[in-house]
Amino acid sequence: MTEIGALHDEPGSLARYRYPASAMVGDYLRAAAGLVPTGALLVAVPLDPVAAVVLGGLAALFGTFGLRTVLRHGTGIEVSETGLHAFGLRRTTIAWAALDRVRLAYYSTRRDRRAGWMQLDLRAGRARLRLDSRLDGFEQLVHQAVIAATARGIELNEATAANIQALGIRLPEMAERR
Numbered sequence: 806m807t808e809i810g811a812l813h814d815e816p817g818s819l820a821r822y823r824y825p826a827s828a829m830v831g832d833y834l835r836a837a838a839g840l841v842p843t844g845a846l847l848v849a850v851p852l853d854p855v856a857a858v859v860l861g862g863l864a865a866l867f868g869t870f871g872l873r874t875v876l877r878h879g880t881g882i883e884v885s886e887t888g889l890h891a892f893g894l895r896r897t898t899i900a901w902a903a904l905d906r907v908r909l910a911y912y913s914t915r916r917d918r919r920a921g922w923m924q925l926d927l928r929a930g931r932a933r934l935r936l937d938s939r940l941d942g943f944e945q946l947v948h949q950a951v952i953a954a955t956a957r958g959i960e961l962n963e964a965t966a967a968n969i970q971a972l973g974i975r976l977p978e979m980a981e982r983r
Contacts, residue, residue, distance in 0.1 A: 822882040822946060828939035829878045836871030840864060882940065884949055889927065891934055901953035903929035907961060909947060909968040923968060925950065944972050951976065 843864040847857065880893040888900040906928035913921040923938040925947055936946065951969055954961065955976075961969070966976055 820884045822940050822942040824878050824940055829874060832874040836867050836874055839867030840871060843867065884946060897932055897934050899927050899929045899932050899934055904953045904957055904959065905929055907950050907954040907959055907965065909965045911968050947972055948974055
């Protein structure tokens, strides 16, 4: 396990993270697999109003998912010793000194819990950022968030503590209390 504080970067350094295209291909394909057939049916086939509303709703759902995928893929993260800055179409800044919530959740895609993803939820006042484990450098980012949470005395819930430890990051006893 990695000790908290063992991964500090050089003072003033800036780490940059992005979602790689290879990690986003599945989401792009899922959005297209839903949007193309529903859109084609809406355009090519005369439908009664109920069917048009249902297909239109499905097309909107898949279109929204595709748009969210594009936005996520276009998001970059910069992490420094003072905080985290997400840039892209939507910009968010989380100052480590203002951090008030850290949650790390695991979402399983199988009953045996062998496959899934993690989602890191950070909050500082009204600023909120959710990142998933497909992000390059996700573990390092979680580590920095845990360092900041520990420094601020933020208590982590049991699930968050267990998920952090599953990443190989050792928590100080103080952060595990909750």
